[in-house]
Amino acid sequence: MRRFLAYLFAVVAGCALGLGSALAMAGLWPGANPLAFGDVEVDGWRSDFAIGSEAADPYTRARVARHGLLALAKTEAVYFTRTADDAGQPLRETCRYRLSGGAMPAGWWSVTLYDAQSMLPPNTDEALSIDASRAGAGRWEAVIAPERPLGAGHWISSRNAGAFDLTLRLYMPEAALLERPLHTLVPPQIERIGCDGEDAA
Amino acid sequence: MRRWLGPLAVLLVCAAGVHLAALQLAPGFIMSRAMAALADKRVVLHGFTAPLRVSPQTQNVVRSSPDLYYALCRYDLDDPGAQVTVRMEGWPDYQSLSFFDARTDNFATLRGTGQDVAVRLLPPGSTPEEGAIVSPTPKGVILIRRLAPDAARFAAATETGKGDRCGLEHKVAADPGQG
Numbered sequence: 078m079r080r081f082l083a084y085l086f087a088v089v090a091g092c093a094l095g096l097g098s099a100l101a102m103a104g105l106w107p108g109a110n111p112l113a114f115g116d117v118e119v120d121g122w123r124s125d126f127a128i129g130s131e132a133a134d135p136y137t138r139a140r141v142a143r144h145g146l147l148a149l150a151k152t153e154a155v156y157f158t159r160t161a162d163d164a165g166q167p168l169r170e171t172c173r174y175r176l177s178g179g180a181m182p183a184g185w186w187s188v189t190l191y192d193a194q195s196m197l198p199p200n201t202d203e204a205l206s207i208d209a210s211r212a213g214a215g216r217w218e219a220v221i222a223p224e225r226p227l228g229a230g231h232w233i234s235s236r237n238a239g240a241f242d243l244t245l246r247l248y249m250p251e252a253a254l255l256e257r258p259l260h261t262l263v264p265p266q267i268e269r270i271g272c273d274g275e276d277a278a
Numbered sequence: 279m280r281r282w283l284g285p286l287a288v289l290l291v292c293a294a295g296v297h298l299a300a301l302q303l304a305p306g307f308i309m310s311r312a313m314a315a316l317a318d319k320r321v322v323l324h325g326f327t328a329p330l331r332v333s334p335q336t337q338n339v340v341r342s343s344p345d346l347y348y349a350l351c352r353y354d355l356d357d358p359g360a361q362v363t364v365r366m367e368g369w370p371d372y373q374s375l376s377f378f379d380a381r382t383d384n385f386a387t388l389r390g391t392g393q394d395v396a397v398r399l400l401p402p403g404s405t406p407e408e409g410a411i412v413s414p415t416p417k418g419v420i421l422i423r424r425l426a427p428d429a430a431r432f433a434a435a436t437e438t439g440k441g442d443r444c445g446l447e448h449k450v451a452a453d454p455g456q457g
Contacts, residue, residue, distance in 0.1 A: 080281075083281075083282070083284075083285040084284070084285050084288055086285070087285035087286065087288040087289040087292065088288060088289075088292050090289055090292075090293075091288060091289040091290065091291065091292025091293040091295075091296065092292050092293070092296045094289070094292075094293040094296075094297075095292060095293035095294060095295060095296030095297035095298075095299075095300065096296050096297070096300050098293070098297050099296070099297045099298075099300035099301050099304075100300065103301060103304065105304065135298075135301035135302060136301065138301075138304075138305050138381070138382065139300075139301055139304035139305055139308075141305075141382065142304060142305040142308040142309060142382045146308065146309070146312055146339050146340055146341075146382060147339055147376075147378055147382075147384075147419065147421055148341075148384070149374070149376055149384055149387060150384045150387065152387070153374060153376070153384075153387045153389065156341075184372065185372055185425060187343060187345050187427070189341075189343055189344065189345075191340075191341055194340075195340040195341050196334070196337060196340060196341075197332070197333065197334040197337055197342075197344065198334060199334045199335075200334060201333075201334070201335075203333070203344075205334075205344050206343065206344055206345055206427075208345045208427050210425075210427050211427065244341060246343060248372060248425075249372070249389075
């Protein structure tokens, strides 16, 4: 009887261990940061160029299925995500940030704000992104804050976002970006302006 | 000590087996749930559904962009004699027609900025044909993206989308002839 119970425990524990380790390693475990993966990082913006392709390893495939379903393969679009500001602090609704950048090595680009569930945060501000058509040519700047700041040209609303991240989409990427992303991409900077309870920096 | 070797081996084999199985099955499981959710939200089989502009209130899938028009068509090619004919109406800005199988692979994308695109989708195992793409799995999703970052352009994209087509057809059987 004890021998039977030992084998039964081994089966149950083995299944639990296998399932838990698969979910954790694929970034699917509840509470795990699904964005702490990828094979490309440029100034804190992470991407996985295997997204959408059959070449993606099973961990990437499972993670993308959950957090980036229907994402395009890299020849059509690449996606970079960032969860922290330039000082390395997690992005959060209670702070205000200055997002700035310039031209991108792609036919079209956008930066969009998502909450921890990889969804657009539940607000009605209609200000959840900035894209190449609105930013115009050359240098651009946008403020990320829970309320529209006075005088800001471009605003991305973080209202009801909690801890959030930003996704940079680069559609029709230039070949050089795919071959040498570190040398080709100058991604947007994220400077923290201030947080609730702090003096503005 | 030796009496624990058997249970330990069973534990490791079960862990490895479930680990691999979970990874293999997760994309298909997630995709099937997503397709069921799309069906619940009236994304029809074999037809592009006129989309609402993406917002926190209308989003259907994770990380969709509020700057893009997305039109979805679910397909089912379980019948090996069937094919899906797809047409993407011309749009002056960026647009693409992308195909995703039941394991979430983006197995084909056709860019169509400023032009119409027409293509046929064939069941798995079909002989490749000109003007056709073979789907790796019987079921999947076809997605049109159009760049439409404001309400006016989204309305224009919706008008253009009335010309999009995604329909199931049965291929005409070849005449067997006289031997």
